[in-house]
Amino acid sequence: MLRFLSGRLLRAAMTIAMVVTFAFVVLRMSGDPAQIIMGADAPPEAVEAFRAAWGLDQPIWLQYFHYFGAILSGDLGRSMRDGRDAIVLVAERVPATLALTLPALLIKVGLGVPAGIFAALHRNSLVDRIVMMLAVAGFTVPSFVLGLVLVLVFAVQLGWLPSGGQESWRHAILPVVTLGVGGAAVLARFTRSAMLEVLGQPYIRTASAKGVPWRLVVTGHALPNAAIPTVTIIGFMVGSLIAGAVVVESVFSWPGVGRLLVVAVGNRDLAVVQCILLLVAATMVCANLVVDLLYGLLDPRLRSAPTRAGG
């Protein structure tokens, strides 16, 4: 068990390191932060001074070295725009993002999973086909298109809901719906296949042959087995709680982490971008780890190898 965990943690750390390194290199190669932040008409001496102050004139490997050292001692750098600690900046925005992604997750699971189960139980019926059609529409339409369409209909035409900003809870409705629909569609489709596969297994027939009422066969026998692959997908959705709202936050001008990321990249505000990416990578990796452990919990076959030969 220990060996398993330590192996996974090591790989997790490596993944995070790779993500951060990638961001580091790409950001520095794609533009001069000093120039962008200071503005196009700043005097060259000021730009130079800025560079020196932030250590941007050093060779890239040295900058990397310093950065890594800083991370390991807990310092994630400071924003080049206003000098505040990057991690503080990001932490301020996290609640706003969660205010969108958590309700969206509830929609994804609360709508998607039951829809998928229902479709599987009524396979090939009219309801099944409608649900699946909606699901395909849901995950093929890009989130910004959906978001803009919703804004057009509900904010512009009908005027029921606001189109952007974060003033009241009503402002959250459209972004949450936009986020939730795509994920619900994916889950619906996935849950349906998982259920169909399980329902075709011999042990379902055994349960019916035992005299178990159909309702109980579905809830007691089929669902626990169908949950195994479904939980992994939900696990990944949990992993993207922080990172998953970038587009939506931009469309709805919602001041969350995603929006901050877009702005920071535009500004080449290196420390902030790297901090966000580090956070996102860490969340994803944790979610992966939890999913792996959960898998072992849900499926007893993974806990021990078979000890008997066939026959």
Next chain:
Amino acid sequence: MNPAAPLVELRDLRVAFDGQAALRGLDLAVAPGEAVGMVGESGCGKSVTWLAALGLLPSCAQVSGSVRLGGQELLGASPAVLDRMRGGRIAMIFQDPASSLNPVHRIGRQVEEALRLHRGLSGAPVRAEAKRLLDQVGIPDAARRLHAYPHELSGGQNQRVMIAIALAGRPELLVADEPTTALDVTIQAQILDLLQSLRRETGMALVLITHDLGVVAETCERVAVMYAGRIVEEAPASSLFAAPSHPYTRGLLAALPPMDGPRRRLASIAGGVPEPWAMPPGCAFAPRCGERVGGCDAAAPVAVSVGEAHRAACIRATVSAMIEERLSA
């Protein structure tokens, strides 16, 4: 055959999937405590018969005819009636024990589920009874096995667990669908032996579905041979092997490699089983039959008596029966 009080009676049972007939009119009666074997090759409908009788076929299957359990009609019965009957009066076990048990439930839980449903037990008595059942089917260290998962047991042990679950409801009939096909031959012997002793202990009837003639010879009192959705011959086991009447039965017996005697070419049946969409008119076996005559293609032969409780669906049997009738008239 005891027509006086059959336990289960199937009459003109027909099953079709998407218009393709899988079962084309089956008549069978099982007496209380009797052991009946249903033998046939792939596609003959032997499993479909009992899946249809217990209402376990998917809803897209078209089932017609009559299945009476002690006077009650099962086809088209309400789900509540069917749930009570399944496991409580007729139990069924299947071919691949490893995948016929729920992989995420412990063995004890699966046995107890049947006990709760059909014997109305709960609490400590349930656990005790589950252990007693596992002991009865010969699982060593039963108390510990209750906490095991199916993948931790061997195929033979899983099949014993299936039998224990089937017994939990104290059924009057156990339908065993190829219960030993996936098992090694020494384990097969153990399982068949177990079924025999359980029958003696509980007096329950047994329907054994298999493709292995040797298995029914040892276990069953009466045998029904099926081909392409119909019963072509039905007889007491001893009569069937001593004096098989239908050419298909004779072909099957001749195709078995002998245990002694000189090695000679096996008398195999030419050709293969017809596909459901290409069923010959008349007798389905005619294209492969060595004794075919013109009348075989005209209509499917009806089963006639060829001996003591021995019936065969073959035109030759019909003709001999008619001749005998004439002679005795």
Next chain:
Amino acid sequence: MTTGTTPLLEARGLVRSYAARRGPWGRATEVRAVDGVSLAVQPGRTLGLVGESGCGKSTTGRLLLGMEAPDGGVVSFEGQPLPAPGSAAWRAQRARMQMVFQDPLGALDRRLPIGAQVAEPLEIHRIGAAAERSGRVEELLNAVGLRGDHAARYPHELSGGQRQRAVLARALAMAPALLVCDEPISALDVSIQAQVMNLLVELQERFGMGMVFVSHDLRAVRQVSHRVAVMYLGRIVEEGEPDAVLHAPAHPYTQALVSAIPHPGRAGRRLMLQGDPPNPADRPSGCAFHPRCPVARPLCAREAPVLKAGGADGRLVACHVTQGAVPAGAGLPAMRKAA
């Protein structure tokens, strides 16, 4: 068994182990699938290998063909040791030895018609001109009981028996000297099994190939084999003429195996074997069969018996009791409980 002829295939002291892990956080253990197997196949004769799950017969079949290299022992074909798997010499030798598997659908490529698959060995080994090949394919199809027009059909358009015939035709394309059949009839219907058994015997008589017939079905093995070897947990426990082994089995395991065969018209009661087939990863000490053996003695738990000649009928048995080293015991119930 005719003495004085060089065996077509000879195996001596074959050993094959696999590394296995008990669970995601268990220790690595070594599983001995084959543990010291020696046998010989004469040209034009069939050796039957019988046993249940976990006995190692399929692994032995693969070792005999050279598809895996043994961890110990040597396999000689026509007097020469087999080249290493995957080498050029090994590939060239494929023309001389072929395998037939249990699942005919899995053994055939779903996307190619039968004719193309039967012709493939000819193309690979560059036999004959392209024009002659279709003639040879038709010849092969006819030899296995298929018609020439079957060459254009795809595997899913044929029945199970026809597919197995196609696999045989492909195996015969190179006129191999040795054919190893691993459960070739288990997946087929009873009437088709008889057809394929007849076909195998006929092909052997016609083409003179040596054959190894691996199966769990003693009746089928008796039908096609000239010599039978019974395997248990990676070792041969008995070997002899089929009728001798079947009618007068010497080893307690063979006795139980024979007595377990269901057969119409057979009255008597059986020798019931307790317990489950053993797990190769949990090998019992001494004689691997002793936990389930009805006549086991303490010696059997300590020392593994050696396969030796026993009796005048050319029989080989590996059993202390049968060899007379100890009188028959009453079994070792303590061992059995733990099994």
